[in-house]
Amino acid sequence: MPINAIRWRKRLQQDSRPAYLMMAELIAEDIQRGELSTRERLPTLRDLAQLLKLNYTTVARGYAEAKRRGLIDSHVGIGTVVRGRIPGLPLRSGSSAEMTMNLPPEPLVNTLVQQMQQQAGEALANGGTHGYYELMRYQDFGGSNEARDAGALWLRSHVPQCHAAQVLVGPGIHGVLLALISMLCRPGEVICAEALAYPGMKVIAAQLGVKIQPLPLDDEGVSADEFEHACKTLQVRALVCNPNIHNPTTVSMSLQRRREIADIATRYSVPLIEDDAYGKLQSKPLPTLLSLAPDLTYYIAGLSKSLGAGLRMSYVCTPNPRLLQRTAGALRATTVMGSPFNAAMVTRWIQTGSAQAMLNAIREESGLRQQLARRYLAEHGAQADPEGFHAWVPLREDWNPIEVATTLRAQGLACVASAAFTTDADPPPALRLCLGGSIGREDLQNGLRLLSSVLDQPTPPLAAAG
Structure with a gap:
């Protein structure tokens, strides 16, 4: 008999929790202790009900709970079997290994961080009391001339033709997308976007x-x-696309495809909204859609993925001065203005080179984390850009991504199922995994090891409870 019925009955009598929950706990304990082995058959529901002196329904709920936790599986002709132990992650401060929000890693560059903190203080203190009140007032819509100059300088590595006269400052890419789509489309009209x-x-x-x-x-x-x-x-009123280190698939659009998209947009006079949230992470970028279709493309780059999400700041490069004024009006209508405090800090960091230094550090740290990801996930077909900080992990066709993500969260690893990204209601079986944020390399490695162990399982995690 694979279970110790006497010990189980004693524990069930002593514990005040519902018997069905205790059954799942006892199965987990016996797996942990080595008393239950992977693929070992468990008693039938009727037999176990007799052994434990419980009713059939309670035992059925107990098996269902154990199944929900990924501890056991049921197979026609075989019965209920032990799935085996999947190592969980220790919880720290009540949280798990958080790999859902796509954030850049936080490199251990204390000297640079201190330098940026000092420069932030200098930017806010510039001009004494007058400078403080200047930042507390409404600003020019689309940012001050100094902030736009800094934006053009920041974008020029990827958009060589960019000039301050084309640039506006926005409150993050999301805010600019909202403004542009509201400007280009009316209710009921159509925009194209990736599936x-x-x-x-x-x-x-x-x-x-x-x-x-x-x-x-x-x-x-x-x-x-x-x-x-x-x-x-x-x-079609516009195409919105993410050409570099695409979120979530990590694919970067080929040069030939960029040319094809630009040519089609030009022939049909369809505006392009180029969401280049991750482009600055690439040290050798391909030509932008803006460079290939300059009269139709609105190019957006933010600071969230290249420096830190807390900045909530972005730059948009518009096709011409007339459209710049229209875009400024749309930004004013939807978001009023970006934070002058954020703009002052970022402008200072760009002017001194600190922003570029931090970007370089983030690239280096991302590269080290991608090496870890390849070690554990390459055999599972994971996709990633070597300079990016997220991975796209395909699952087997019969695995439900939401159920897999739920199982992983219960084990201490939080990631995102493909359904969150779909625009056609037909997502592929896959997960997006963020390798950045506040998580350290040790916790990241533990999380990757856990995910690899789950993907190694022969049957889907968290199969639907019977």
Whole structure:
């Protein structure tokens, strides 16, 4: 008999918790102690009910709870078997290994951090009392001339033709997307977006009453053929795409695909919104869509993915002065203005080179973390950009990503199921895993080891309870 019925009955009598929950605890304990082995058969529901002197329904609920926790599985013709031990992660301060929000890593560069803190103080103190009150007032819509100059300097590594006269300061990429889509589209009209996209796109579209036409992705980026088909058959008002280190798939659009997208947009006069949230992470970027379709492209780059999400600041490079004024009006209507305090700090960091130094440190740390990810996830087909800080982990076709993510969270690892990103309601079985944020390398390695062990299992985690 694979279970110690006497010990189980004693524990069930002594514990005040519901018997079905205690059954799951006892199974977990016996696996931990080595008394239950992987693939070992457990008694049938009826037999176990007799052994434990419980009713059939309680035992059925106990097995269902153990199944929900990923401890056991049921197979037709075999019965109920032990799945085995999946190592959990120790919880720290009541939290788990947080790999959901896509944040850059926090490099251990104390001297640089201290320097940036000092420069932030200098930026806020500049001009004495007058400077303080200057930052407390309403600013020019789209940012001060100094902030726009700094923005152009920041963007120039990836957009060589960028000038301050084309640049506006915004309160994060999301805020600029909201402003641009509200400017280009009316309720009921259509924009194209990738079939897997930044989740905020769905929120913006729903808020504005705009329809999203999803375009499939392949190894080169968003489908040019499907984009052209949409342009032919629908009155497309814009294409929103994420060409570099795509969120969530990590794919970067090929140069040939960029040229095809730019050519189609030009032939059909469809504006392009180039969401380049991750582009600054790439040390050798490909030409932007802005450079290939300069009269139609709104190029957006934020600081959230290159320095830190708390800055909530972005730059948008517009096609021409007339459209810059329209964009400034849309930003004013939807977000009023970006924070002058944030703009003052970031401008100072860009001017002194500290922003670039931190970006370099983030790239280096991201590279080290990607090496860890390859060690544990390469055999599972994970995709990642070597300079990025997230990974796209495919699952087997019969695995439910939401159930897998739920199981992982229960084990101490939080990641995001593909359903969060879908715009066509048909997400592939996959997970997005953030390798950055406040999590250290040791906790990251533990999380990757846990995920690898779950992916090694022969059957889906958290199969539906019977």
